[in-house]
Amino acid sequence: MDIVSKLNRELLEQDFLKEQPASDELFRYKEIARHYACMEKSIAVLSDMRTNTSYIYYGGFSKTLGIEHADREGVVYSIWEESILKLIHPDDLHSKYLQELRFFHFMKRQPVGKRFDYYLMNKLRMKNAAGNYLPVLHRLYYMAVLPGSNNLWLALCLYNPLLFDISGKGVVVNAVTGQMNELESNQDSGILSEREKQILRLIDQGMTSRDIAETLCISIHTVSRHRQEILGKLQVRNSIEACRIARDLKIIL
Template sequence: MDIVDKLNEELLKQTFAEEQKLTEHLDEYKHIASMYARTENAIAVLSDMKTNTSYLYYGGVAEKLGLAERDTSKTVHSIWEEEIFGLMHPDDLLEKHLQELRFFHFLKSVPSRKRRDYYLTHNMRMLDNSGRYMHVLHRIFYIANDSNGSVWLSLCLYNFSINTSLNCIIINSTNGQALELEKQNCNNLLSDREKEVLQLIDKGKMSKDIARILSISINTVNRHRQNILEKLQVSNSIEACRVAKELKLLHA
């Protein structure tokens, strides 16, 4: 999936400071994740961007989903929990990655010391061990940064939910304020010129046509194209147009 690939690339190519305290604090965060799994019967996934490693802790939810026995854990060499993704309804998995992309861009506007105050929550459908879709509440926190401001650790929690709404909400855990992700302003993600270029791409225009219409060089058009792909974290123009429409940067 292109969104996953680009988000994966962005997270793993961050520049991390060589800080011993990161390693020293890892065991503390692993203990926190394991306690979430035990006390909430949740699946807790602690992902380390610096080493591309995830630590999974299983509560009772994992048994019902047929993933693992409760009170067990394992380590995988990836920041993506593919085994869990395989149980998600395909539409919800796509939506999950898109909304996490939006949340990641939202956090870029937040001072690094306050990023852990916010988390994204939404419901999804996942197959249980009998092949029936269950409603699951997913929460993601970016809980630790290094001194450069790079995201170091994320924590994902999965619990069963009685809420059938699939809306995504950002919660500020310090004051209880809820922000609907759909209402977050992403207009500044692309420049006005980049939006013009992408609108023409969406209409099927080639680079030479865009250059003529906007009275700019083809090299400038190509530079805008590359910037658009990087900002939207996609690998091609088709995906760029689709994601831009989802973010309401283009008219559908």
């Protein structure tokens, strides 16, 4: 899906430092994920954005979904846990990706010292072992930044049965205060600058970089730089995908 490409660019192409984190630091967070799976019977997925690797811990809920794993732990060389994601209703999966992109930008706007006060909570429909959809609670936590960097390094996703309904499709929870706020679509407009939105609208109209440069009285080099910024912020590979995702997010109409 295009939104996956966009998320890949946002999450995996952060400017991580070349230094590797201490091995005991990653081990500590893997143990946290393992304990969530054990205590809450969750499926817990710890994703390392620096190495594009996920560590999956299969709590008791995995049996309900028909994905029980004999080793209780799996490693996937991707931040996308396909064996789990394929069970999500297609409509909910697309919404999940959009909410995660919004949450990523929400987190990037927060002061570094406050980022880990928040997590994303949303409801999904997932197929159980019998092939029927059941309501599931999904939570996303950004766990850590890479030492010496302000970039988000580790993310933890938890999947549990939905025991209570939540308003909206995506809710940001402040775990310190208990305050909950929906991720409103009007927040999407801040992902791109006004100039980037202007250029993307012209791209959507079929204009070339030279046409855009002449229309806006700027250099082709400047247009090219803005195009690359747009692709990076929307986490897509080309302008066609950028326009499609921007329409999904109501950044352009």
